[in-house]
Amino acid sequence: MSLTIKSCYAIRGLYEMYKLQSRNKEEKNSKISISKIAESSGISQEFLAKIFAELKKTKIVASEKGKFGGFYFTKAPEEINLSEIVEVLEVPLSSYDCISEGECENQNNCPVEFVWRRVQDAIFNELSNITLKDVIEYGKKKEALAAKSQ
Template sequence: MGLTVKSSYALRALYELANFHYNGIKRVSINDLSKKQKIPKDFLEKIFSELREHGIVDSVRGRYGGYALTKNPKDLKLSEVIYVLDKPFQSYECVITGKCETLGSDCAVGYVWKMVNTVLMKELSKITLADLLEIGKKLELMGGNTVEEKINNADERGS
C-alpha cells in the first residue's frame, strides 16, 4: 500500500553498500550488511533477491563473493528502489487507472491518493544513493542522539 519497513531496510543496506563502495570495497556479504545495519539476515536476503532481479544489485557466490551495486550511487535514485519493493499506493485501483471503480473520475479520495503518490515519487526521484551518503556524513557532524536532536541542532546553528 504505502512505504514499508522493507524499503527502509533496503535503503539502509544500500546506504551501507555504497559506503563500502566509496571506501574501495566492491563486494559485501549479506552478513556484513545485516550486522552493520541491524537488519534480520533472512529478510535482507529476500530484499536483495528482489533488488538483484531488478538489476539494482548483483551478487557473486563464494569466498570472495558478495553483493555489489550495479550503478554508481550518483545514478541510483531512491524512487527506483522504493518502486521495486513497495510500489507505493499501487494497491489502490484508482492510483493505477486514474479512475475510481465506484465513482469514476469524481472520487476525491482517489484524487488525493494519486496526488500523494505523484508527489512522493517525484521527491524520491530527486534523491540519489550518493545524496543519502552525503546526508549521512552531515548527520554524523550534527551531534545529538536522535534525528530530531540533529535537526534541532542544525536549526540552532542556522544550517
C-alpha cells in the same frame, strides 16, 4: 502509495553497503556479504537477503557466490534514484483502492480519486529526485555531527 519497512531497510542496507565498500578502497567494486551488511545496519540477515534479492532485479546491485562473493554496486550512487528502489519493492504502488486498477467499486463516481493520484505522483516524483548519493552525503553529515557531540 504506501511505503513499507522494506524500502527503508533497502535504502539503509545500500547505505551501509556503500560505507563497508568504502573501507575497502583498494578493491574497486569490492563484494560485501549480506551478513556484514546486516550486522552493520542492524537489520535481520534473512529479511535483508530477501530485499537484496529483489534489488538485483533493478540492476542496482549484483552478487557473486562463493568464498569471496557478496553484493556489489553496478551503478554509481549518483545514478541510483530512490524511486528505482521503491518501485521494485512496493508492488503495487497504488495502495488506495480508488487508484488501483479495477479495485474501486466507485471508480467512475469517485470525487477524490484525483487527490490520491496527485499524492502518489508527488511522492514518486520526489523519490525520483533523490539519489543514493544524497542519502550517503546526509548520512556522513549526521555521523560527523554525532562524533562531534561525543
